Amino acid sequence: MNTPETLILRELLAHEDRFVSGTLLAAKAKMSRVAIWQHMEKLRAQGFEFEAVRSRGYRLTAKPGELNATLIKAYLPLRDRGLTITVLDEVDSTNDEAARELAAGRSVPFLVLARRQTGGRGRFGRRWLSEPNGNLYASFAFRPKVEPVRMQTFTLWMGANLCDLIANFCRVAPGLKWPNDLLFSGRKAGGMLTEARIDSDQIRDLVFGLGLNLRTPPGGWPEELSTRATALDAHAAEPVEVNKFTAALCGRVLLAYERFIRGDHADVLADLWNRHDVLRGERISALHGAHRITGTAAGIDEEGCLLLRTDRGRVERLRAGEVTLEKRLI
Numbered sequence: 001m002n003t004p005e006t007l008i009l010r011e012l013l014a015h016e017d018r019f020v021s022g023t024l025l026a027a028k029a030k031m032s033r034v035a036i037w038q039h040m041e042k043l044r045a046q047g048f049e050f051e052a053v054r055s056r057g058y059r060l061t062a063k064p065g066e067l068n069a070t071l072i073k074a075y076l077p078l079r080d081r082g083l084t085i086t087v088l089d090e091v092d093s094t095n096d097e098a099a100r101e102l103a104a105g106r107s108v109p110f111l112v113l114a115r116r117q118t119g120g121r122g123r124f125g126r127r128w129l130s131e132p133n134g135n136l137y138a139s140f141a142f143r144p145k146v147e148p149v150r151m152q153t154f155t156l157w158m159g160a161n162l163c164d165l166i167a168n169f170c171r172v173a174p175g176l177k178w179p180n181d182l183l184f185s186g187r188k189a190g191g192m193l194t195e196a197r198i199d200s201d202q203i204r205d206l207v208f209g210l211g212l213n214l215r216t217p218p219g220g221w222p223e224e225l226s227t228r229a230t231a232l233d234a235h236a237a238e239p240v241e242v243n244k245f246t247a248a249l250c251g252r253v254l255l256a257y258e259r260f261i262r263g264d265h266a267d268v269l270a271d272l273w274n275r276h277d278v279l280r281g282e283r284i285s286a287l288h289g290a291h292r293i294t295g296t297a298a299g300i301d302e303e304g305c306l307l308l309r310t311d312r313g314r315v316e317r318l319r320a321g322e323v324t325l326e327k328r329l330i
């Protein structure tokens, strides 16, 4: 459902910095001009600024720089407007919040965004530092109704799609380190965490979480991260507007999700992954069962397993776990 504020904003954005008459806005939002004025006041309270000229109407002069659900909705492509969006100031983890809301019966698809997480989580339960500094902490929620076995390649597919999307905003394309890291020049800019609740033979619901560094911290990265972390702003072609970027992210995630559910992603996954894979051809080691094995990364197979060619020429398939590069890339 679009709120009147979203409808008004969409109209003003479509006219860029030109004036839009109150009559046109009233017709688009199907309400009186007085009601339009009241909704403009609500938008002002959210940080939007307008110029109002009696004979010409309204012109948008400033947008909030912080995450704003109304603005993200206004930027969303037509076909993605079934998505509902919540922006929270603070939450333990957007993945946990999305799971709670799924359990409470909220309609899908929806997106939970937070300006700050107090218990942001990464793989293996690791802490995901989530300061309120303009980075993205986002969780998309779905009810896929597919067999659990189909989800093996989900995070890889989403990651490859996100790399493609992020490349559109940057001077250089990001890379992917199997299975869930987004990197620029060997430094981590983001990570993904997919969590599903499974009934006996079906996925009940699924949360796809993304943490993405959009801005380098004002004082630079803390010492321990300075050689390992990076943010989009250091690689972007021009300053990234967080709400516009988030709308583009929503569009890509929903499109990728639909393809995944239809199953017509399978033929292109390997190609897309290979385009962004930073491990391919590199010397790596990984835990395989109880043993550490070493060899050369050789891409992924159709089940999303990482292929590792050992020095004896044997190809091992890694289904899960963590990979270490011999030449330190991250």
Ligand code: BTN
Residues within 6 Å of the ligand: 092, 093, 094, 095, 096, 117, 119, 120, 121, 122, 123, 124, 126, 128, 136, 137, 138, 139, 180, 181, 190, 191, 192, 193, 209, 210, 211, 212
């Ligand atoms: C990783 O690299 O290990 C994955 C990190 C995923 C972090 C994101 S931030 C939004 C969502 N909420 C969480 O608690 N985790 C994910």
